[in-house]
Amino acid sequence: MELSVRNDIKDLTKSLNWIERKVIPTATRNTINDLSFKVSRTLSEELPRHLDRPTKFTVGQSKKGSKTFLVEPAPRDKSNLTSTIHLAPRQRKYLTWQIVGGERAGKDGGVLVPTKNMKLNKFGNMPKTTYSKLKVGGKGLFIGEPKNLKRPGVSGIWKVTGGAGKKKKRRKRGSGPAKEKRKIKLLAYLAPQATYDKGNFPMRRIAEATIQKNFSKMFDESLKINLDKAKRK
Numbered sequence: 085m086e087l088s089v090r091n092d093i094k095d096l097t098k099s100l101n102w103i104e105r106k107v108i109p110t111a112t113r114n115t116i117n118d119l120s121f122k123v124s125r126t127l128s129e130e131l132p133r134h135l136d137r138p139t140k141f142t143v144g145q146s147k148k149g150s151k152t153f154l155v156e157p158a159p160r161d162k163s164n165l166t167s168t169i170h171l172a173p174r175q176r177k178y179l180t181w182q183i184v185g186g187e188r189a190g191k192d193g194g195v196l197v198p199t200k201n202m203k204l205n206k207f208g209n210m211p212k213t214t215y216s217k218l219k220v221g222g223k224g225l226f227i228g229e230p231k232n233l234k235r236p237g238v239s240g241i242w243k244v245t246g247g248a249g250k251k252k253k254r255r256k257r258g259s260g261p262a263k264e265k266r267k268i269k270l271l272a273y274l275a276p277q278a279t280y281d282k283g284n285f286p287m288r289r290i291a292e293a294t295i296q297k298n299f300s301k302m303f304d305e306s307l308k309i310n311l312d313k314a315k316r317k
Contacts, residue, residue: 111306111307114309123153123169128145138207142175142179183287225244230268238274243268
């Protein structure tokens with residue numbers, strides 16, 4: 085997903101003299117580039133308003149300084165007065181679905197969907213510790229389809245408690261300890277695919293509104309700066 089920043093400046097330049105027209109390409113390039121970076125910042129600021137508790141990495145505020153919306157400026161030789169804004173590679177893997185919608189097929193047979201038994205982190209996501217425990221064979225956790233259940237099995241992440249070796253106290257005196265019954269809870273299930281509605285994050289609409297609101301003002305300022313430079317030469 086990418087956006088190109090261009091603008092038709094004919095109406096803005098009809099009344100200019102030849103000196104003013106001479107600096108138009110430079111003023112236009114500077115305006116387009118400055119405006120592109122402004123659009124990039126605006127998109128990052130708008131993400132929390134449209135998505136549920138996005139992480140700092142998602143909105144481009146991580147400590148490593150990774151940006152979510154990257155800008156390819158118009159070239160200095162002014163051969164192409166177009167700047168491009170696109171998603172960073174890592175964020176593109178999941179944010180594209182929030183922008184264009186569609187159905188995403190999961191890896192390894194499905195998409196993990198948390199149940200009410202899964203304790204999510206503050207961003208509403210599955211904790212990384214859950215994945216870490218699965219990789220090292222964490223005690224009581226496994227991924228797959230359990231056997232010997234009365235109801236048909238569901239493939240996903242399961243947590244097992246109780247069972248052999250665990251004891252629980254009886255309330256009646258003299259009855260002795262008894263083995264705790266083995267219990268199993270579904271933390272997340274594997275769905276064949278995840279479906280996203282188009283426009284959860286209206287990237288294009290936000291960008292176009294930012295451009296329309298700011299272009300004329302920013303172009304006038306850039307033109308004035310470049311005219312002052314040209315007159316001093």
